[in-house]
Amino acid sequence: MKNFGSVLQVYALCEAIKRLGYHSEVVWQSGNMSKNQDIRPVKVIRTLLRLCSHPLLLWSTVKAIIEAKSQVIDELKEKKFNDFVDANFVQSFYDPEEITKMAATDKFYKFVCGSDQIWSSTTLYPDPMMYLRFAPKGKRVAYAPSLGRNYIPNYNKKILKKYISDVPCLSVREDEGRRLIKELTGRDALVVADPTLLLSSRDWDSLKIEIETPGNYVLCYFLDTPSDDVKTNICKYASLSGRDIVVLGKLNNLNYPQNKIHFPVAGPGEFLHLISNASMVITDSYHGMLFAINYRKKFWSVERAYSQYDQSSRQLTVLSRLDLKERYLCKISGKDE
The missing domain is CATH 3.40.50.2000 (Glycogen Phosphorylase B;)
Known part of the structure; x- marks a missing residue:
């Protein structure tokens, strides 16, 4: 789905980093099977495995899939989004093994994740990419990610605790996220402004x-x-x-x-x-x-x-x-x- 806020907050974060004197680019994991949704084979497989162990989540997942498929994608709107991204972003795509090797080199000083609902607490697939698991721990920075919910279900507490605990530089964009992280990890996350507010x-x-x-x-x-x-x-x-x-x-x-x-x-x-x-x-x-x-x-x-x-x-x-x-x-x- 094409979302105004998602695209513009990425632009704002990249621009804010540039103004600190750094080059910035958007790093993606290659292998997506869809132009408009994140459908990577590893994500699909792990989601299915999670559903097998938590069958009560099946109906909500089916509803979400039906909702996503019901969205009519306007070709002109899609083009406008793609043109904007092409004109204003520097993007790189790496396969899973390549991105880990690249992250360990001196090519990038830091990796920043944020600031949309990339840490959704109820997801069936806490995406390692969104917690910067591919990068050395010392290079991980979270700027204003959102957990998107007011609770963390039991089936995600263990993995989210591990993933969030392994991000040294930690911030969130809402008070509820700070509370959840404090309860889960004992850490105090700084509440910061959404990247879109970093630009006038x-x-x-x-x-x-x-x-x-x-x-x-x-x-x-x-x-x-x-x-x-x-x-x-x-x-x-x-x-x-x-x-x-x-x-x-x-x-x-x-x-x-x-x-x-x-x-x-x-x-x-x-x-x-x-x-x-x-x-x-x-x-x-x-x-x-x-x-x-x-x-x-x-x-x-x-x-x-x-x-x-x-x-x-x-x-x-x-x-x-x-x-x-x-x-x-x-x-x-x-x-x-």
């Missing part, structure tokens, strides 16, 4: 790609389909404020004049343009919220409570530190901005 809005402006938009609009960016109540209140707000609605992500069947609803095809550059020109941003996306803050936009961060996991800590960590917790809503009330 002026920095991001240089990457914007213009796209046709209405003059006055509410940008709605949802990663999960919102409830009917949320949809109703979005329409109510847009109507009271006299604005069009621009939609990114999973938001449809809005009871609003169709000529005032827009569904642009956007890559990361277009996403930045849409955020920076919006009159209001309403989103359940963590990075959608962060870019609204960075561009000093009026926004509502809507609770992403559409799955079985509580994922609110990452939003609330940022909002509490910026004294903006009133912008976090379980429901949109339709009140004035």
